[in-house]
Amino acid sequence: MLLPGFGLGALAGATDVLQAANALLAETGEAPRFGPAYTTVLLGGEVPPDRVSGECRVASASGAQLLARPLAEAGALDALFVVAERPFSAVPGSAPSAARAELLALLLQLAAAGRLLGGIGTGAAWLAEAGLLRGHRATVHWPQIGPLAERHPEVLVSQRVWEIDRGRLTCAGHQASRDLLIGWLGQRHGERFAQELAAQFGLAHVPAADERQHAPLGARLAAQQGGGSAKLAEAVALMEANLAEPLPTEEIARLVGVSRRQLERLFRQHLDALPSRWYLGLRLALAQRLLRQTSQSVLQIALGCGFASGPHFSNAYRGFYGRTPRDERSPRAAAWRAEGQPPQTANSPPATDDHALARDTAQPDDPT
Incomplete structure (x- = not known):
């Protein structure tokens, strides 16, 4: 789910890892749990669909626009990652009430169905707004760690680059999404698979789970x-x-x-x-x-x-x-x-x- 102002690098980090995982799984003959391949579907949050095409145009932080499906056409999802980069203070009330309600309703629906939910950049803020991070360890991009912890004291806000806790995957922005996905896929397919996946991106080792964010x-x-x-x-x-x-x-x-x-x-x-x-x-x-x-x-x-x-x-x-x-x-x-x-x-x-x-x-x- 792409929110206006999302980070292109953060999105690419996640989707590139999924594509690389598909290639490795094809070599080993192992089929992923989520269908024949890890298929990415882009959804547009807060953005009304175009009257002609029916698609949403979501602008990234750099101004590039990506076409995405409206939330109403999400269909059956096995997992959903919210990709956002806006300051946390801009989240509440920043979107029209109807758009916010639709977004939060989808998150609650998927949570009730036991689906995997993730937040990239400041995406965890939306999961917290929906009440889906109570008692969970979670993280966001470093400038918003303090505001998230203050607004949601029930969330165990971490300063780490990425966190995986009981069906909730969260990370900072930029390359943190790559590291998060490598770590998650390593849990699903084994340490050796994670090492091979990390090597695809020029990493000598699998990204560590306890790496902390470095704030200037x-x-x-x-x-x-x-x-x-x-x-x-x-x-x-x-x-x-x-x-x-x-x-x-x-x-x-x-x-x-x-x-x-x-x-x-x-x-x-x-x-x-x-x-x-x-x-x-x-x-x-x-x-x-x-x-x-x-x-x-x-x-x-x-x-x-x-x-x-x-x-x-x-x-x-x-x-x-x-x-x-x-x-x-x-x-x-x-x-x-x-x-x-x-x-x-x-x-x-x-x-x-x-x-x-x-x-x-x-x-x-x-x-x-």
Whole structure:
């Protein structure tokens, strides 16, 4: 179901994975549960059908228009994904009441029939409006995590890129739809199928279920009560641009035009961390993504993230995440991620309360 202003990339990410899955299933001779193939039908939400053709023209965020069937002609559906990108605040009341009622009625009808329901971008907001996410883990594109959690406290709003919870599939925008569909199809057809599917898109590994969304620091600071700090944003931008060759704290302070003491005060005030600890977290977060998504060696990743040696990297990684880089790539860790539960050890940081974090998206994850 396409809502006006939807993301073309988000739609393509989902449909491309379904087409690739059909090709792989044809090779193995296995038929999907949903008919002979995963067939995509585009429905137009909120858009009245053309009087001549009877079809809806739904405009994407880029202005491109796609033809879609009106909701009244949805027919028998096995699953429905709501694809939207508009700010959550624009959802309630943004469409004529009749169009909203028709859309929500279709969602309720499919839920009553036990159909699979999904939300891409801000699509989960519509599922929540229909009361179909009570007690479910769900996610939306990062700017709308806070508003969704505030409006629907009964939803376990997550900061992860994608979530699968009891027949509800939700994800952020852009390439998150690709990762969500790969993860879902892996659950249906097995880990090996998911690996082959991921390889079709140039991914070295199946997208991890516990990957968190990365919100730009400037947006997080702007969301804070009282505003953020331009000097702080500039300092973090320097850090993000120099992960392979880390800059000393004194050099960062000099480049942004403050003293080291002032820089440390800004970091404590806005990010509740010392600059050196925050910098280390950025480098290790990049290392974690590379460990999960590429086939680079541990030493290559260590050097590329600014560590002088493999042992230095391993010790820092263990101190930060409670497990070694090799543990991160172990089959056991992959199983944990597939279940949406991060590996825990005696030295691991405490688990994060996603629902509480969702109410204040200005605060990034701080493993300290």
